[in-house]
Amino acid sequence: MKQPKEIRKPEGKLAVLLPGLGAVSTTMIAGVLLARRGLGRPIGSMTQLGTIRLGKRTDGRAPLLKDFLPLASLDQLEFGAWDLFPDDAYESATHAAVLETRHLEAVKDELVAIKPMEAVFYPEYVKRLHGTHVKTGANKAEMVEKIREDIRTFLAARGCDRAVAVWCGSTEIFIAPTTVHDSIESFEAGLLADDPAISNSQIYAWACLKERVPFANGAPNLTVDFPAAWDLAKQNGVPVAGKDFKTGQTLMKTIIAPGLKARMLGIAGWFSTNILGNRDGEVLDDPESFKSKEVSKLGVLEHILQPHVYQELYGKLFHKVRIEYYPPRGDAKEGWDNIDIFGWLGYPMQIKIDFLCRDSILAAPIVLDLALLMDLASRAGFSGTQEWLSFFWKSPMHAPTLYPEHDLFIQSMKLKNTMRWMMGEDLITHLGNEYYD
Numbered sequence: 001m002k003q004p005k006e007i008r009k010p011e012g013k014l015a016v017l018l019p020g021l022g023a024v025s026t027t028m029i030a031g032v033l034l035a036r037r038g039l040g041r042p043i044g045s046m047t048q049l050g051t052i053r054l055g056k057r058t059d060g061r062a063p064l065l066k067d068f069l070p071l072a073s074l075d076q077l078e079f080g081a082w083d084l085f086p087d088d089a090y091e092s093a094t095h096a097a098v099l100e101t102r103h104l105e106a107v108k109d110e111l112v113a114i115k116p117m118e119a120v121f122y123p124e125y126v127k128r129l130h131g132t133h134v135k136t137g138a139n140k141a142e143m144v145e146k147i148r149e150d151i152r153t154f155l156a157a158r159g160c161d162r163a164v165a166v167w168c169g170s171t172e173i174f175i176a177p178t179t180v181h182d183s184i185e186s187f188e189a190g191l192l193a194d195d196p197a198i199s200n201s202q203i204y205a206w207a208c209l210k211e212r213v214p215f216a217n218g219a220p221n222l223t224v225d226f227p228a229a230w231d232l233a234k235q236n237g238v239p240v241a242g243k244d245f246k247t248g249q250t251l252m253k254t255i256i257a258p259g260l261k262a263r264m265l266g267i268a269g270w271f272s273t274n275i276l277g278n279r280d281g282e283v284l285d286d287p288e289s290f291k292s293k294e295v296s297k298l299g300v301l302e303h304i305l306q307p308h309v310y311q312e313l314y315g316k317l318f319h320k321v322r323i324e325y326y327p328p329r330g331d332a333k334e335g336w337d338n339i340d341i342f343g344w345l346g347y348p349m350q351i352k353i354d355f356l357c358r359d360s361i362l363a364a365p366i367v368l369d370l371a372l373l374m375d376l377a378s379r380a381g382f383s384g385t386q387e388w389l390s391f392f393w394k395s396p397m398h399a400p401t402l403y404p405e406h407d408l409f410i411q412s413m414k415l416k417n418t419m420r421w422m423m424g425e426d427l428i429t430h431l432g433n434e435y436y437d
Ligand SMILES: NC(=O)c1ccc[n+]([C@@H]2O[C@H](COP(=O)([O-])OP(=O)(O)OC[C@H]3O[C@@H](n4cnc5c(N)ncnc54)[C@H](O)[C@@H]3O)[C@@H](O)[C@H]2O)c1
Pocket: 019, 020, 021, 022, 023, 024, 025, 082, 083, 084, 085, 096, 119, 120, 121, 122, 126, 129, 131, 167, 168, 169, 170, 171, 172, 200, 201, 218, 219, 220, 244, 245, 246, 247, 248, 278, 279, 280, 283, 358, 359, 360, 362, 363
């Protein structure tokens, strides 16, 4: 056993600040409120249900993560949000139609009390939405200041000790980094000049970094993944992570692709399509927002399968991803995958997946886990990109000199070994030859 890292205790209340009070946010909040009262179980949440093996396989030590790590408890969380619609969390959850009335009614009073703060919303970044609950300001720099004020006011009013933010707002149009994203100075000049490459989510992220609030990005937008933001995060000692919650089809992809690769089975094609009918689906119906999602979803196979190394098996892989907006389905998405694989002597086979999932039910526990783990990272003195949290992302942020790690099993090992390392426990390599000496 080594020295544990110095980690500040999770004392006082933790503000969980959510830009975007839609389906995912409200499902997460309602679930936490229900779990607090013993009216629901936080299934799918690693921090609430997961365990971690410590020491040798013969030691029999496998505590719950929440007992092993100094995490904030569910009772210590205070929820705040911004949205361009004024609906409180109860109205928004009712509109999202993810949770049943019996669940929403049981925590109605608490949900009604969560009213969104006015959004920073320049509509050109999310073309399908038109809201009125928005801030006005002379320029984007002033908008940053207004979000900073909101954060300070919220912390003071709720008596919170500290905050974390998780972007749960809509997916923005695809934006590639430009020179404005190169440095802290160029970005701040861009804010003053209303540079069009600075989107709404970047404004929230910048404000959070300035306020030293850890920021995780649940959408595929650039948001906090560019050199100026990495620099500010390091300079201010703030952890950042992203992008795009890994929930349905991509979760399946990162479970199945490493298995096929481990068996050295070839893949000729992978066609993925979804139907979904929630507001997220409506936003993604805009080709420019879909482009952000597509880029995020397409990167996964390339990095897992390494076609440059396994040319013969994956060199000609045809990968296509579609999302179709289909209102009757609401949040109950259906994702189909057709995988054309080949084996011994090149003989073809097929795998078909039909995943009838629920988008927000899969995303909610990830938001909770990220809020708690980002807060832990901050109290442990971590700053900049938190690659150890790659497990949760479709498109994990990573150092510019590295490729992202997409394989779910490697991500899980990395995550748990980081937790062991943080707490001064031995890392587990799974070598295990000492049991046979
Ligand atoms: N549900 C999943 O499985 C999943 C998986 C990966 C990523 N995501 C991403 O998570 C995000 C949230 O998904 P959702 O299903 O809750 O969508 P949603 O449409 O129900 O909620 C998004 C909310 O963000 C608000 N919003 C948009 N721009 C904003 C701004 N500038 N400031 C404040 N609020 C803003 C919208 O008004 C809306 O209420 C989306 O970007 C989605 O792509 C979801």
